[in-house]
Amino acid sequence: MKPYNIYISGVGGQGIIKTSIIMGEAAMKMGKQVVMSEIHGMAQRGGVVSTELKIGQAQSPIIPESKANILLAFEPLEALRAVGKINEESYVVTNTSPTMPFNINASKYPYPEISVILEELESKSRKLFALDAIQIAKESGHILSLNMVMLGGAAAVPGFPVDKKYLKESMKDNLPEKSLKINLKAFDEGFRVCSI
Amino acid sequence: MNMKEILTAQKGENLFLLGNEAAVRGALEAGISVASTYPGTPSSEIGDVLSRIAKDADIYFEFSTNEKVALEVSAAASASGLRSFTFMKHVGLNVASDSLMSVVYSGVNGGMIILSADDPSMFSSQNEQDNRYYARLANMPMLEPSNPQEVKDLMKYGFQLSEEFQIPILMRTTTRVSHMRGIVEVDSVNEEKRKGFFKKDPLRFVPVPEVARNMHQKLVDKIKKLELKADQSSLNKLFHKKGDLGVITSGSAFNYVMDVVEENDLPVNVLKITFSYPFPENTILEFIRDVDEILMVEEVDPVMEKDVMAIVGKYSLKKKVHGKLNGTLPLIYEFSPDIILEGINKVLGIKTNKKIKKSRKTELTLPKRPPTLCPGCPHRAVYYSVKKAISNLNLENVIFPTDIGCYTLGIEPPYEAGDYLLSMGSSVGTSCGFSKATQQNIISFIGDSTFFHAGIPPLINAVHNKDQFVLVILDNRTTAMTGGQPNPGLPVDGMGYEAPEISIERIVEAAGVKFIEIINPLNLKKSQRVIEQAIQYPGMAVVISKYPCMLIKNKGKKKNFIIEVKDDCNNCNNCLDELSCPAIYRADDYTIQIDPQLCRRCSVCIQICPEKAIGVKK
Incomplete structure (x- = not known):
């Protein structure tokens, strides 16, 4: 059986690796096979961060071009940059609040209009779920719960192979107890927005 | 997962581990006593985990000043009968290589694994x-895992192998x-504690020429026996048997091969080489006799490819070998x-089928x-001050090693303050060369940890040989x-214990430098003045910029004021x-x-605004 491929991208500091570990451990707890790839080091200083997960039978965590079942983007520009990983059957969940590259003023190419990014993502995927994850995170109690908003959003996508129940269990194992309430709220809100 | 579970997980439990974390678990299951490293990505997390659990695991772990020292610490532990583990990034092994060559000659008593990432x-x-060339250069056995489970299992196996043949093992990830x-299924942690004792044996441990000649013969004999071991090893394994093409592969390349072969049901035979040096000639021979053609899939250089060609030549086989050398696969990356x-x-x-699901590309750049x-970041402030000082003195063509x-x-x-870079510590050594080769001004940058690692000998060189340049030591206290590991300049060691803080200033002074100034980089005026003086000083000048990295300073705490741009801003863009x-x-x-979310209130922008339009929000 082919694995379910998850490509996650965004910007250093958004909690992408933590989110991916929560997903992977939840899959493991469900008794599924899972492999994951993450990149550390230089990339974290405000650069692009991406992780790749395969749930099911796979040796390598690297997702071939166009073979991601879902693209989970914590930042809209990074969603578009990762679009080569999806096909017309793929789902995209993206945060709509941009994080500007620090050098954008000196950049030859401007940051695209959000509406343009969303249109592109919509036209290239089976379905686009766009949510203002920063706003939802703030409303849930802390901007840093952004990653759990996105995790909740991913969990709402049709065919997503990891159950909500296991994701929440895995959140408890991986997040500090004092922020768990906020994070669970953020997760539920992300889930709710993408379930509509 | 809590990091402590890497130590506490019980036999049979499954953990979702990073390859680097799995290496730690494997070392614990093998019962190591000593571990040492100099941090370097992609190996860094091994040290981060060890540093967190070493006390509880009752083992000794240190962040050594550099990789050579790390290897030497572990080598001596193994000579004393303990199991030791040293690990580093690939270029770190260059630093350690001088001692690596010799420890293979003298061999070990307790098992020793050297991991190169x-x-x-x-x-x-x-x-x-x-x-992988180092295994060949030093003549030592090599193991190459493909995934975290294998990393853990091979750590255990590696220590046994090391003790059986009294030779260090090179593990390459x-x-x-x-x-x-x-997912890694763990075994029990080995809780047996060995006591280190060094039994003198100069004919084994002191490679003066006469002794070294004997040692080399012994090493060659060991490798002969190890070749047999590699040939009989179940680690070198046939995975897919179909058709007439034989693929020989190792490491992460094996993962890609298996995924594409299984997903596309390709008619190929796959031989995975895990015990990769001594190269298992008979295993290879047996495999290639049954196939028509061979494809070598390995990262990065065509190392096994040339070995396979040698076997094909040796036995006069009529087999075509595909790989990097004939352009079937890319040579680099x-x-x-x-x-x-x-x-x-x-x-x-077969034509690669790109039909059904087309890759999506955006038209936008x-x-x-x-x-x-x-x-x-305090480095930004230093760079700003250096640039200002240069412009105040009207200097041109300043070189920034x-x-x-x-x-x-x-x-x-x-x-744009980086013109020349070779390796750890090279800023200082190359400045010596630029000082002799040119009449240009030279301002060189090195961090605190890098200074301890490889900056001190070239600084002594600079003073002794009367070079003239400014060395800015960027001491950000980590x-x-x-990822923020301690270094000898800090009052804490790799175990988390209190430790003597080594003074950079006093080392510089002892090296004979006469101009030494310590600056707070966030004070721009003073910094600029000091840097100007340093540039004009006739002789070696050292400026130590001392301010902690913003990632460690007041972690989690924020100063309770906000810096804002006021209405006086005339959009000059200076900031x-x-x-x-x-x-x-x-x-x-x-x-x-x-x-305000990103701002760390360093106040540098307040100082540089020509209109004084940036300030604290009232």
């Missing part, structure tokens, strides 16, 4: 050298193995499943997002780029153009704003 495609390195996460599929299809004469110095650390990011505009702090941005309405 290679970095194909250079995610965080200056080159993508293939350290790559970024995609070190930074791959997978890491592989991907797409590259492997194309390579196999090329050999099989997207702005890049390069990594940068963090908001509030730089070094390895976050501050290497100073090569980017607007700082080893920042690799954006000259400082390029990620917290300062131009808003949609074209006003300049400071993001």
